[in-house]
Amino acid sequence: MTLNNEKIELITDCTIDRKDGNIEFAEMKNSRFCAVVSECDFSGSEFHRTNLSGDYFESSDMSGAYFEEVNLSGAGFERSNISGAAFTDVNLRGAAFEGCDLSGVEITDCKLDGMTVNGYDSSELIEFYKNNHKDNGNMKKNARKAIIAGNWKMNKTRPEAKALLEELKPLVADVKSVEIVACVPFTNLETALSVTAGTNIKIGAENCHFEKSGAFTGEISADMLAEMGVEYVVLGHSERRQYFNETDETVNKRTKAALAAGLKPIVCVGELLWERECNITEEVIARQIKLDFFAISADDVKKCVIAYEPVWAIGTGKTATAEQAEEVCAFIRAQLAKLYSEDVAEAVTIQYGGSMNAKNAEELVSKTNVDGGLIGGASLKAEDFTVIIKAAENG
Numbered sequence: 001m002t003l004n005n006e007k008i009e010l011i012t013d014c015t016i017d018r019k020d021g022n023i024e025f026a027e028m029k030n031s032r033f034c035a036v037v038s039e040c041d042f043s044g045s046e047f048h049r050t051n052l053s054g055d056y057f058e059s060s061d062m063s064g065a066y067f068e069e070v071n072l073s074g075a076g077f078e079r080s081n082i083s084g085a086a087f088t089d090v091n092l093r094g095a096a097f098e099g100c101d102l103s104g105v106e107i108t109d110c111k112l113d114g115m116t117v118n119g120y121d122s123s124e125l126i127e128f129y130k131n132n133h134k135d136n137g138n139m140k141k142n143a144r145k146a147i148i149a150g151n152w153k154m155n156k157t158r159p160e161a162k163a164l165l166e167e168l169k170p171l172v173a174d175v176k177s178v179e180i181v182a183c184v185p186f187t188n189l190e191t192a193l194s195v196t197a198g199t200n201i202k203i204g205a206e207n208c209h210f211e212k213s214g215a216f217t218g219e220i221s222a223d224m225l226a227e228m229g230v231e232y233v234v235l236g237h238s239e240r241r242q243y244f245n246e247t248d249e250t251v252n253k254r255t256k257a258a259l260a261a262g263l264k265p266i267v268c269v270g271e272l273l274w275e276r277e278c279n280i281t282e283e284v285i286a287r288q289i290k291l292d293f294f295a296i297s298a299d300d301v302k303k304c305v306i307a308y309e310p311v312w313a314i315g316t317g318k319t320a321t322a323e324q325a326e327e328v329c330a331f332i333r334a335q336l337a338k339l340y341s342e343d344v345a346e347a348v349t350i351q352y353g354g355s356m357n358a359k360n361a362e363e364l365v366s367k368t369n370v371d372g373g374l375i376g377g378a379s380l381k382a383e384d385f386t387v388i389i390k391a392a393e394n395g
């Protein structure tokens with residue numbers, strides 16, 4: 001059978017078996033399709049569970065078409081527009097594409113061995129696709145500024161804080177592409193702000209309360225920090241959750257208070273070791289992201305930084321592998337895309353934290369979805385912290 005100049009809309013579960021003659025193309029049920037298709041318009045058509053094995057398509061428009069569970073093994077495509085088409089669970093073994101526009105094609109869970117495009121076989125193409133894909137990811141990554149933030153925790157007196165920052169300043173003075181932040185104890189904020197004034201080092205606090213003011217002995221409000229010139233604030237750190245009973249609800253309230261005061265929250269999420277061992281890392285992270293950012297607008301979430309800090313990696317010397325860090329950071333981005341939009345997800349800086357040091361930083365920050373780090377121990381040594389910052393410059 002030969003098709004010429006046809007408009008085809010939906011082909012599903014086909015059984016027609018190499019018959020000649022006219023066919024109604026609005027919907028073909030259970031068809032075995034035909035041998036030669038020439039100059040046909042399949043743009044935007046859907047093909048489901050159809051056997052097109054060995055068939056030949058030339059000079060046809062298949063742009064934006066959708067192929068699902070279709071057998072295209074040994075099929076030939078010549079001078080056809082296949083741009084923007086999607087192939088899901090399709091058998092493309094031995095299929096050949098010659099002179100076709102394949103821009104923006106999506107291929108998911110397909111069998112590709114022996115497939116060729118303009119004479120290149122599928123293994124070369126897969127390699128090309130992977131590199132290309134990485135480039136795309138990296139382009140998006142490059143659009144985000146990496147942030148390397150030190151979390152000093154309960155360390156350093158004022159003179160020690162001053163000495164550390166004085167040592168750090170000249171070491172990082174030429175860094176432009178990375179945002180450098182030192183999150184310091186409340187008692188060091190004033191010192192840190194004055195030592196770093198006019199430099200490329202920003203100052204953050206390690207927590208803030210969610211109320212604006214009132215009878216909350218020992219607490220510090222977001223407004224108090226903002227008034228001092230503090231820019232960042234770490235919220236929901238696992239040590240606060242673990243030792244000071246902070247919950248996702250209070251992290252959510254603190255995040256809203258920080259945003260209202262004009263601070264940039266660094267919101268920490270991460271699973272416990274037993275949660276990872278029970279294979280519920282994604283559930284834990286999804287829950288934290290959903291609750292910590294509950295009722296926070298898309299514009300506001302873009303002002304936040306998210307730090308993925310697996311609790312088992314904090315202060316233990318046990319770093320997550322770069323692959324584990326990438327996997328969860330990518331998962332966090334996917335959650336943001338789900339809760340907000342692709343644009344919001346691509347705009348948010350997602351850091352890794354947990355035993356990041358001068359030796360392992362380069363590999364961690366090279367990952368597509370890891371936009372820097374939240375560093376504890378290694379941020380207390382100017383030289384080590386500098387090595388991490390320089391790694392992020394190249395990452």
Ligand code: 13P
Pocket residue numbers: 151237309313314315316317353354355356374375376377378
């Ligand atoms: P360490 O880098 O000391 O493991 O601490 C990580 C951390 O908790 C940063 O917030």
